[in-house]
Amino acid sequence: MNTSDTTPTAGVGAWFIGARGSLATTATIGIHALALGAASPVGLTTETEAVRVSEFPAVSDIVVGGHDIATTPLEERAEHLAAGGMFPAALVEAVRERLRGTEENLRAVPTLTTTQQEEIDLLAADIVDFRDRHGLREVVVIDVSSTEPLPPYHPGFEDDEVLQTALTTPGVRVLPPSSRAALAAIAAGAAYAAFTPSASLNLPVLRARAERAGIAYAGQDGKTGETLLRTVLAPMFAARGFRVQSWAGTNLLGGGDGATLADPEAVRSKLVSKNRGLHALVGDDVVAPLHIDNVPDLGDVKTAWDHVSATGFLGSRVTLQTTWSAYDSALAAPLVIDLVRSLSLATRAGHAGVVPALGCFFKDPWGSDVHGFGEQTAQFVSWVHETATAVAAARVAAP
Structure with missing residues (x-):
């Protein structure tokens, strides 16, 4: 693959769980269109005057990859969405070559594994390989897959030793796909965001693993429409x-x-x-x-x-x-790009653990009991400028 015109040196990886779905496809097209100057950054919080800082990675520096159980090529998925009015067909044509490049970064979710730990290891290896092949500074994993039923309770959700025994026992299936993907992100040392209400990282034992691994993470369930309006009006x-x-x-x-x-x-x-x-x-x-x-x-x-x-x-x-x-995917896609840029900034600042200030992007914000959109946004703006200042200072101080 020739990546000379699409992959910058020390870029940032956006690894989408559900990479062939409507939301991930829309976000991928948006990233490529913005990089080419074929679209304007309307809807991107990180490009508003109050938030924009030079320490955010440029959208053109974002390299897209991901996992999915589906096999529909991105080009075909994009054409279907354009036919439905999501975005102009001309935009698909403008980014077609870049979609083909992204296609080479997509991987199937392993299905023929004996244990869930084996699957997690394979998923993590794909993320690490993606990072290494493209020489990426960091990777941000975003779960934009379909909503899952909540898993039945298992004592391994609260006890790491019990969980590990279950994960390594052939035939035992204790964690849902979203939680296996979250563990893969942790194992790969990648920042993580849960844009769905699925279990994902929202299990005590998984949160503890994320904390020990020192990754930055945020969630849960993207706030794009009705809930956004409610959290504006209710206050x-x-x-x-x-x-x-x-x-x-x-x-x-x-x-x-x-x-x-x-x-x-x-x-x-x-x-x-x-x-x-x-x-x-x-x-x-x-x-x-x-x-x-x-x-x-x-x-x-x-x-x-x-x-x-x-x-x-x-x-x-x-x-x-x-x-x-x-x-809905056009509402959510810019927020996904915002989260990639924000968690990249958090990673560069050495943040480990949940990032409560990203609560403005979620219906059920982790690490925060603030739900009013105005207050959430003020917290996000403050966090961005404080974090960007710390990153800039560290860069100046570096030998």
Whole structure:
């Protein structure tokens, strides 16, 4: 593979779990289009005036790879998304050669393994090989795969020795795919972000392993649409002294996500994640029914309806209704790029452990009990400038 025009020296790797899915494909096209100057950075938080710093890796320095169980070529996936209106077909043509280069960095998830530890080792080896082949400074692993059912409890979730015995016992299957991918990131020494509500790193024993490994990590479940709007509006009700009585929501979506979330077990973690921030902002006693319905003909467009009922001055009724409709992967893709750049910055600063200041990107932020979007964003802006200053100072001080 000739990478002279696509792979910079000491670049940053973006390793996507679910690399052939709608979200990863959209993010990959965005990275290539931005690098070529074929698109503008609209939607990138890290390119806003309040946040932009030179210590972020340039988007053109990001090299994409990843794992997937699917085999559909990226070009074909991109053409399908363009046909559905996600982005112009001309953009696919502009980045076609780069998509072909990225295709060579994608790997199948191992299936013929005797133990789960063997699979984890193979997954980690792919990430290390990707880093070494491209001479990357660091790799950021982002899980953008389909939402999984939550795994049944196992004592290994809280005891490392018990977990390791299970992982190395032939035929035993204790960890779901998202958690195996997270362990592979840890083993490869890569930063990690969980953009889904799947179990992933959100098990005590896995968090402990991440801490011991000293990687920077963040999660969980990307905040892109309805929940984003809720965490903007809910603080307003509280600040004005209104008492929210109920906050009902309905999500209509098709595509792969719609089909996945039609499974009542898979949707359970998503519903919990979406409502947790709302309850934190308006109280646990607020009635908050929430539905996610699969409407296949909507494709990749998601529509969310919310109905808010509140009590105001002298018992008067206040009602708010909102409609949010967008291509969900186009909302999420810039956040994924933001996370790659932010976790790269954290890694360069020597950060080890969870990065609470990245909570503005997630429905259920790890390491933080702040859910209001305005406060989260202020924390992120402060963190970026403080971290960038530390990186710059370390660079100057280096011999």
